[in-house]
Amino acid sequence: MSGTEVSAEQVGMLVLIGAPGAGKSTVGRRLANRLSLPFVDVDQLIEQTSGREIADIFATDGEATFRELERAATVAALAGSEEQVVSLGGGAPMTEAIAEALAPHHVVWLKVSPGAAADRVGLNVARPLLLGNVRSRLVSLLNARTPTYQRLADHVVETDDHGADDIVELIIEHRRELERR
Numbered sequence: 011m012s013g014t015e016v017s018a019e020q021v022g023m024l025v026l027i028g029a030p031g032a033g034k035s036t037v038g039r040r041l042a043n044r045l046s047l048p049f050v051d052v053d054q055l056i057e058q059t060s061g062r063e064i065a066d067i068f069a070t071d072g073e074a075t076f077r078e079l080e081r082a083a084t085v086a087a088l089a090g091s092e093e094q095v096v097s098l099g100g101g102a103p104m105t106e107a108i109a110e111a112l113a114p115h116h117v118v119w120l121k122v123s124p125g126a127a128a129d130r131v132g133l134n135v136a137r138p139l140l141l142g143n144v145r146s147r148l149v150s151l152l153n154a155r156t157p158t159y160q161r162l163a164d165h166v167v168e169t170d171d172h173g174a175d176d177i178v179e180l181i182i183e184h185r186r187e188l189e190r191r
């Protein structure tokens with residue numbers, strides 16, 4: 011089956027994309043609990059299957075190796091047939107194979123300003139790309155990635171002024187509206 015075909019039994023997953031610090035992991039986990047659906051956080055999947063932390067993969071093998079592990083884990087998570095919530099890593103949608111794998115699913119872009127994201131992630135060393143001046147790194151990441159997030163998103167949620175639980179409800183309400191159509 012090519013990346014663009016959807017098997018008959020495949021149902022759309024709820025997939026969260028957005029910059030680091032947008033809340034994909036936090037909101038994804040709560041959203042899955044609220045909907046009683048399985049949850050896959052691709053970063054966690056990479057760490058579980060490789061037995062290594064992401065920061066260590068970056069430091070020891072470099073970003074290219076991480077992106078290869080991320081591509082394989084993300085495509086595998088999106089290829090399943092059961093309905094679930096999947097939270098991607100911030101850089102995943104930049105890969106063409108992943109953009110294709112997202113096509114059959116409901117993609118929610120958690121939009122966040124560089125300032126809000128910087129406040130949230132702080133000096134968290136778990137995000138190697140943000141080492142140094144976190145805010146300016148986020149500005150450049152967002153400048154490079156926003157067009158892709160925008161292109162892939164079926165639903166955009168502004169997160170700066172909403173708590174994670176509010177965002178969960180906004181996503182659920184939007185999904186209900188789609189089901190009523």
Ligand SMILES: Nc1ncnc2c1ncn2[C@@H]1O[C@H](COP(=O)(O)OP(=O)(O)O)[C@@H](O)[C@H]1O
Binds near residue numbers: 172177
């Ligand atoms: N809507 C929000 N408002 C305030 N803080 C948030 C929000 N969403 C997530 N956070 C916090 O921001 C940090 C990063 O969240 P995380 O879910 O890891 O983001 P991502 O997976 O998109 O990088 C965590 O400390 C989390 O508790």
Ligand SMILES: O=C(O)C1=C[C@@H](OP(=O)(O)O)[C@@H](O)[C@H](O)C1
Binds near residue numbers: 029064101
């Ligand atoms: O933006 C990125 O390129 C990355 C974001 C991280 O995930 P979160 O977006 O969940 O922090 C993680 O995949 C890795 O540090 C790379």
Ligand SMILES: [Mg+2]
Binds near residue numbers: 034097099
């Ligand atoms: Mg995350």
